[in-house]
Amino acid sequence: MTVAFSRPEVPGDRGDQQAITDASLDGAITASGVSMASVPDLAAGRGPDWLEQSLTRSVSDVVAWRRHIHANPELSNREYGTTELVESVLRSLGLRPTVLSGGTGVVCDIGSGDTCVALRADMDALPITEATGLPFASSVDGVAHACGHDAHTAILMATAMALTAAPELPVKVRLIFQPAEEVMHGGALDVISEGWLDGVDRIFALHCAPHLPVGTIGSRTGAVTSAADLVTLRLSSPGGHTARPHLTADLVHALGTVVTGLPGVLSRRVDPRSGTVLTWGSVHAGDAPNTVPEHGSLLGTLRTADREVWRELEPLVASAVEALVAPTGVELDFDYRRGVPPVVCDEDSTAQLRAGAAAALGSDALVDIEQSSGGEDFGWYLEHVPGAFARLGVWPGHGPVRDIHQGTFELDERALLVGVRTLVHTVLAS
Ligand SMILES: [Zn+2]
Ligand SMILES: [Zn+2]
Numbered sequence: 001m002t003v004a005f006s007r008p009e010v011p012g013d014r015g016d017q018q019a020i021t022d023a024s025l026d027g028a029i030t031a032s033g034v035s036m037a038s039v040p041d042l043a044a045g046r047g048p049d050w051l052e053q054s055l056t057r058s059v060s061d062v063v064a065w066r067r068h069i070h071a072n073p074e075l076s077n078r079e080y081g082t083t084e085l086v087e088s089v090l091r092s093l094g095l096r097p098t099v100l101s102g103g104t105g106v107v108c109d110i111g112s113g114d115t116c117v118a119l120r121a122d123m124d125a126l127p128i129t130e131a132t133g134l135p136f137a138s139s140v141d142g143v144a145h146a147c148g149h150d151a152h153t154a155i156l157m158a159t160a161m162a163l164t165a166a167p168e169l170p171v172k173v174r175l176i177f178q179p180a181e182e183v184m185h186g187g188a189l190d191v192i193s194e195g196w197l198d199g200v201d202r203i204f205a206l207h208c209a210p211h212l213p214v215g216t217i218g219s220r221t222g223a224v225t226s227a228a229d230l231v232t233l234r235l236s237s238p239g240g241h242t243a244r245p246h247l248t249a250d251l252v253h254a255l256g257t258v259v260t261g262l263p264g265v266l267s268r269r270v271d272p273r274s275g276t277v278l279t280w281g282s283v284h285a286g287d288a289p290n291t292v293p294e295h296g297s298l299l300g301t302l303r304t305a306d307r308e309v310w311r312e313l314e315p316l317v318a319s320a321v322e323a324l325v326a327p328t329g330v331e332l333d334f335d336y337r338r339g340v341p342p343v344v345c346d347e348d349s350t351a352q353l354r355a356g357a358a359a360a361l362g363s364d365a366l367v368d369i370e371q372s373s374g375g376e377d378f379g380w381y382l383e384h385v386p387g388a389f390a391r392l393g394v395w396p397g398h399g400p401v402r403d404i405h406q407g408t409f410e411l412d413e414r415a416l417l418v419g420v421r422t423l424v425h426t427v428l429a430s
Pocket of ligand 1: 147182404405
């Protein structure tokens with residue numbers, strides 16, 4: 001097929017597009033300096049036939065899309081060029097995509113039916129300087145696709161291409177190209193508030209996993225990521241001489257009480273099986289050894305793997321902090337910022353995704369994963385509908401593991417077609 005690319009310096013300018021055809025893709029260099037070499041298909045021949053034919057046609061496209069998005073990364077809620085690319089490709093497939101009201105992010109339905117399965121890819125890059133030296137490395141200073149969202153987007157685009165080639169689908173499929181996963185108030189909340197989860201029965205997503213070999217899919221029933229909330233305390237006191245703490249309010253003593261006391265309270269009031277942990281990352285107060293300071297602050301993150309616990313943490317922490325500080329006479333300003341809920345995969349959805357991955361790649365490709373203490377805004381979707389979130393192996397099998405959220409993050413592009421095959425077969429397993 002013919003794919004339209006915007007030039008990187010004017011990613012939103014439709015009038016300045018460059019057309020690239022199949023014939024010109026292999027090994028070609030585009031105007032943006034992006035190499036279009038195709039990659040081996042690790043699961044070639046596993047079928048069905050229409051999928052094989054579609055992937056044969058789209059193998060260059062998926063690599064080209066990924067490299068183009070990679071070279072032109074866009075920060076959260078500014079994914080305009082990526083949105084335009086996705087939208088134009090979906091339209092070229094005869095689909096009717098809708099751009100979210102914020103101008104970034106795309107939702108698009110394929111097929112019809114009473115049951116609807118949603119597939120989600122995130123689109124945003126990170127404020128990180130790329131240090132890979134790749135020929136298609138970021139062309140934007142200080143912005144890089146260091147979390148693999150370029151791959152997620154390209155995989156879902158190629159999945160759309162494959163699903164539109166299917167003679168029939170067992171369910172309606174909703175593609176969600178979501179903006180702004182990497183920031184608080186993530187794009188998942190906007191997708192939900194604009195009604196795009198209405199009518200969805202299950203939702204699935206893949207995320208690049210730098211620790212898993214390419215060709216593998218990691219999954220787990222239950223929590224795969226954690227909730228991560230931010231706790232901030234600002235304390236104030238009249239201050240005074242350390243010789244006379246009884247005439248003022250001893251702010252450092254109050255801080256110390258909270259530093260050790262709050263984790264202790266949580267360890268006795270929250271089910272220890274929930275994996276709840278409060279860790280302070282910043283404590284500041286005072287300068288002189290003989291002065292009671294007037295101001296102090298305490299910042300930390302509170303993580304939990306349990307969705308029910310997460311819902312109850314804020315009032316518990318607020319009351320415990322107040323009770324701990326009250327006897328000291330120190331004034332307290334407490335701020336609790338809820339992050340994302342844990343991604344909790346239900347048993348049926350996880351089984352469906354595993355069945356899809358096994359059909360796509362063979363059962364040897366399935367690996368069990370541990371829960372990560374990181375956060376992921378996919379958890380918001382699972383507050384509303386059941387679903388599963390799996391890890392897509394991107395480690396080439398040799399050399400160092402290059403972690404996400406680092407300027408050196410790299411992925412093995414053979415994972416792209418592995419991802420497409422897995423998503424397509426997950427739909428077919430409905
Ligand atoms: Zn990330
Ligand atoms: Zn990510």
